Amino acid sequence: MTGKTFNVVLVGYGHVGKAFYHLLREKRDFLAARYGLRPEPRAVFRSSGGAVPGFLPPGKDLGLEPGQRVNFPEVLTWHPELRLKTVLEDIEPGVLIECTPSNIRTGEPGLTHIRRALDSGWHVVTANKGPLVVDFKGLKDRAAQSGLALMFSCAAAAALPTLDVGMHSLAGAEILSLEGILNGTTNHILTRMNQGASYAEALREAQARGIAEPDPSLDVEGWDTAAKLLLITAAVMGTNLALKDIKVEGITNVSPEVLDEAGGQGRSLKLLGRVRREGGEFKAEVSVTALDRSHPLFGVDGTDKGISYSTDTMGTVTITGGNSDPRAAAAALLKDIINIFR
Amino acid sequence: MTGKTFNVVLVGYGHVGKAFYHLLREKRDFLAARYGLRPEPRAVFRSSGGAVPGFLPPGKDLGLEPGQRVNFPEVLTWHPELRLKTVLEDIEPGVLIECTPSNIRTGEPGLTHIRRALDSGWHVVTANKGPLVVDFKGLKDRAAQSGLALMFSCAAAAALPTLDVGMHSLAGAEILSLEGILNGTTNHILTRMNQGASYAEALREAQARGIAEPDPSLDVEGWDTAAKLLLITAAVMGTNLALKDIKVEGITNVSPEVLDEAGGQGRSLKLLGRVRREGGEFKAEVSVTALDRSHPLFGVDGTDKGISYSTDTMGTVTITGGNSDPRAAAAALLKDIINIFR
Numbered sequence: 045m046t047g048k049t050f051n052v053v054l055v056g057y058g059h060v061g062k063a064f065y066h067l068l069r070e071k072r073d074f075l076a077a078r079y080g081l082r083p084e085p086r087a088v089f090r091s092s093g094g095a096v097p098g099f100l101p102p103g104k105d106l107g108l109e110p111g112q113r114v115n116f117p118e119v120l121t122w123h124p125e126l127r128l129k130t131v132l133e134d135i136e137p138g139v140l141i142e143c144t145p146s147n148i149r150t151g152e153p154g155l156t157h158i159r160r161a162l163d164s165g166w167h168v169v170t171a172n173k174g175p176l177v178v179d180f181k182g183l184k185d186r187a188a189q190s191g192l193a194l195m196f197s198c199a200a201a202a203a204l205p206t207l208d209v210g211m212h213s214l215a216g217a218e219i220l221s222l223e224g225i226l227n228g229t230t231n232h233i234l235t236r237m238n239q240g241a242s243y244a245e246a247l248r249e250a251q252a253r254g255i256a257e258p259d260p261s262l263d264v265e266g267w268d269t270a271a272k273l274l275l276i277t278a279a280v281m282g283t284n285l286a287l288k289d290i291k292v293e294g295i296t297n298v299s300p301e302v303l304d305e306a307g308g309q310g311r312s313l314k315l316l317g318r319v320r321r322e323g324g325e326f327k328a329e330v331s332v333t334a335l336d337r338s339h340p341l342f343g344v345d346g347t348d349k350g351i352s353y354s355t356d357t358m359g360t361v362t363i364t365g366g367n368s369d370p371r372a373a374a375a376a377l378l379k380d381i382i383n384i385f386r
Numbered sequence: 387m388t389g390k391t392f393n394v395v396l397v398g399y400g401h402v403g404k405a406f407y408h409l410l411r412e413k414r415d416f417l418a419a420r421y422g423l424r425p426e427p428r429a430v431f432r433s434s435g436g437a438v439p440g441f442l443p444p445g446k447d448l449g450l451e452p453g454q455r456v457n458f459p460e461v462l463t464w465h466p467e468l469r470l471k472t473v474l475e476d477i478e479p480g481v482l483i484e485c486t487p488s489n490i491r492t493g494e495p496g497l498t499h500i501r502r503a504l505d506s507g508w509h510v511v512t513a514n515k516g517p518l519v520v521d522f523k524g525l526k527d528r529a530a531q532s533g534l535a536l537m538f539s540c541a542a543a544a545a546l547p548t549l550d551v552g553m554h555s556l557a558g559a560e561i562l563s564l565e566g567i568l569n570g571t572t573n574h575i576l577t578r579m580n581q582g583a584s585y586a587e588a589l590r591e592a593q594a595r596g597i598a599e600p601d602p603s604l605d606v607e608g609w610d611t612a613a614k615l616l617l618i619t620a621a622v623m624g625t626n627l628a629l630k631d632i633k634v635e636g637i638t639n640v641s642p643e644v645l646d647e648a649g650g651q652g653r654s655l656k657l658l659g660r661v662r663r664e665g666g667e668f669k670a671e672v673s674v675t676a677l678d679r680s681h682p683l684f685g686v687d688g689t690d691k692g693i694s695y696s697t698d699t700m701g702t703v704t705i706t707g708g709n710s711d712p713r714a715a716a717a718a719l720l721k722d723i724i725n726i727f728r
Binding site for chain 2: 071203212214355357361375376381382
């Protein structure tokens with residue numbers, strides 16, 4: 045078998061975790077042919093226990109076409125007694141994929157998983173924002189001290205490559221400011237409101253379509269945007285902000301008058317996360333802002349996202365798009381894995 | 387002296403070469419502090435000879451502020467007898483920066499410079515499209531065999547990170563198609579034509595402002611776009627196209643009727659470079675295309691550029707902006723250097 049083989053442990057088996065597991069299988073031959081990489085999933089954990097896939101149980105072939113979208117079938121057998129700690133210590137370190145639910149106040153349970161993985165010599169790729177919001181510097185230092193990668197594209201707008209562009213494509217430039225539409229749910233609701241819907245109508249519609257969660261507060265009150273803003277600016281501008289340092293406004297109090305005024309001026313209301321340097325300080329805020337047609341994020345509608353970097357040497361570079369579904373989130377995890385091991 | 391020191395040889399001392407040389411000086415402390423890198427310019431070549439800078443002649447201090455834009459002063463002494471070959475063989479290999487004028491038919495003189503550098507163990511970063519258009523595969527193979535980098539962001543739309551996003555941010559995804567506005571000169575002319583100017587007026591205006599060259603044929607006939615399209619698709623889709631494989635249309639024959647029709651439909655005419663897979667084949671073309679408002683490149687006006695990738699897993703990812711001036715081109719060269727040595 046040619047190619048570089050490495051172990052993968054997945055923690056968290058919700059929408060994104062399942063999509064990732066499925067994508068690893070679907071892309072198996074492609075990864076070997078294009079990148080010479082053979083990721084081997086060795087264990088999967090969810091709250092009810094762990095499973096050892098050996099990729100698929102012998103004799104099972106799902107007969108999926110590449111790109112086919114199905115709910116991942118129940119081919120894993122869960123063992124309540126299987127421990128993450130044991131697996132991380134017993135097999136050769138590779139990469140831990142952290143996909144448990146995000147808690148931006150405590151960081152748990154992801155924080156414990158990531159610390160444990162780094163301490164056992166595993167690289168970490170996380171879809172979970174919580175641990176990094178709570179302890180960005182501590183986790184990055186811990187990874188750096190051991191020469192390990194800690195990558196989080198998926199937690200920082202997923203398929204929209206906010207971090208890659210900021211850290212790699214703009215290397216050598218100083219980022220003077222950045223602005224982003226970083227949350228697809230609120231952008232979808234605001235797009236409908238710009239078209240005439242009320243907040244309540246637009247929210248109900250988004251919930252009915254699965255775009256907004258039953259409890260939408262993290263999104264609509266701006267905290268999801270703030271969390272992503274914190275991660276992105278920490279990575280690309282070297283900030284060390286806490287959530288409380290960011291002035292956060294949501295979309296729940298946008299008045300019809302403000303909407304009418306923006307519309308009358310040909311502007312579009314967006315929930316923007318922004319950071320700029322003022323003297324030696326970084327000022328960060330999340331607020332509803334009216335963009336005019338000439339703004340590079342003006343046309344970012346619906347569940348799309350976008351980010352715009354202003355630099356000293358390259359001018360303004362803007363990235364928009366990237367799907368917001370679990371498959372695209374899984375693809376962002378896979379991208380980070382490839383960029384660690386290629 | 388802390389940090390990683392490496393030798394830099396610059397070939398070509400026109401607008402971009404000078405801007406690069408200036409930028410290296412301006413960014414010297416920043417590169418050391420942020421990336422631990424200390425590039426040492428050891429020789430500069432232009433058609434009239436070579437110069438050995440020792441960065442600046444002793445006793446000279448230009449007193450520039452960071453970001454200050456000046457023509458680089460004449461501080462180099464040119465020696466007609468200094469040979470590139472001698473320098474490449476005599477000092478420890480680092481990185482050659484190729485900034486001579488682009489000839490997309492012969493690739494020379496850059497082709498010879500790049501081959502010589504790779505054969506002497508030097509990494510290469512090129513602003514010059516010509517050598518890669520003529521012999522992409524040969525040069526990439528030659529670099530790969532010696533474990534050397536051959537980077538060309540500057541030749542592939544410069545500050546717009548077409549290659550980084552295609553190769554790094556979309557790793558693991560299959561790029562199904564791409565579309566780009568890759569030439570700022572023609573986009574500026576078309577933007578003015580969309581606003582009502584005739585082709586002749588818009589061209590004269592662009593020439594007066596230094597946006598179009600006195601002989602604008604490479605730009606307006608679509609060949610510059612085709613050359614960039616060739617490089618980008620070779621890098622990100624693994625194509626091996628020659629210029630003759632690309633169907634190329636320029637902007638010289640856009641009729642008032644076509645402009646009126648597009649304008650009446652709320653569309654905007656753009657010179658698009660496009661590649662898509664059809665079966666196992668790649669179809670590439672450069673043509674004037676009417677984009678409607680929902681197209682991600684619709685708002686890319688004036689000298690701005692943009693590129694949009696459609697993928698199997700991440701949806702469509704679009705990048706727009708990035709300055710088109712020599713300083714931004716120099717910043718794209720510097721970015722590649724950092725990403726080689728960091």
